[in-house]
Amino acid sequence: MTPERLERINTMLDKRQPDLTVCMEGLHKSHNLAAVVRTCDAIGISDVHAVWKSEEAEVRGGSAAGSQNWIDVHNYHKTADAIAALKAQGMQVLVTNLSDTAVNFTEIDYTKPTAIILGQEKFGTSEEALELADQHIVIPMVGMVQSLNVSVACSVVLYEAQRQRAAAGMYDQPRLSNERRQRTLFEGGHP
Template identity: 60%
Template sequence: MLGLRQPDLAVCLEKVHKPHNLAAMMRNCDATGVHHLHAIWATKHQIRRGTAVGSQNWLKLHSHKTSADAIGQFKAQGMQLLVTHLSDKAVDFRQVDYTRPTAILFGQERTGASEEAIAAADQEIIIPMLGMVQSLNVSVAGSLILYEAQRQRQQAGLFATPRLDEAECQRILFEGGYPKLAYLCRIKGLDYPHIDDEGQIQADADWWQIMQQDGRVALQEAPQILSGWQRKMLGN
């Protein structure tokens, strides 16, 4: 899965306020190989774990207080910015080249993308509608556009070679596979250990000894459940 991630294809949700839409978009990203999901919001929302189906454990979620912050980051990375917006300048989303470094911005459910985002867009895109309604639900629109991006990138061979750097792969493997141990590392200030090809932790005795110190008390505050062998290693 990590070998298929596309670090130069990002999704940005601009003030999307419905938690289930955020969770559904995370699921879309995970399914299509998108690694970075950006959210612009004044107040963070709780991720609906049932809708996300665990996708939040395998993505990199970036939070921004303003649209300018997110847009500035995309521009600094040399990414083309696509904004979903119904206008005379907009083109069919299938006419865009998604093999380029790309960030796709989806606006708020009711009002759409902000004027600031539209002004910064390299291209406005639309999903053609043949009925009376002018738009689809944001997560549905996201799935259509992301699967077109996936199709183009598959044809271009961009999934053939792993593109996510090893440090990020190791972070995901440890935090996703050992959430409580990752929690302890953070509160104890420990570096994450290496995860081998079998998914096992490679750490010396000193690392485990530090993890065992006051481990029981700290783990009572963590949300996930350790497996039996992990509890044994921590003396819990």
């Protein structure tokens, strides 16, 4: 690796937010998966979680998500397992959903360790996710369409999180553990 490339990667790792993540529940359109992971990278997310409803989806979706070398994708077959893992890391679990009990997404404190669950393109989030999450959040809409594209919804919430974290100085100091940094450098340097 050239010194320039190493510096570029270290600068990126200095901004990573290990305590902010996204969990994609059953997403199946590869352009949506790719757009979600791309936005995650852009705001400094290091880990993404994915629940796959079938083996086939995992393979197809995994390759779209895996186009991003620098993000770790954690795979599950059950929503409950994903949410348990996120809660075990001390995360508040938010589910994006168009329910009446959902709060406006701007009302959340995203400087806390946070996981955001995204629902499937057609069917939305599962009953299980809605039950197990700590909070439902909604992005206000005033038009005729019923919902936003899932990668759009993800990005709108993530850039609100980015805004709050930038204001709180959370991008000013490296936040990744040293072990994780070394592992990422090692794995990313050997493609």
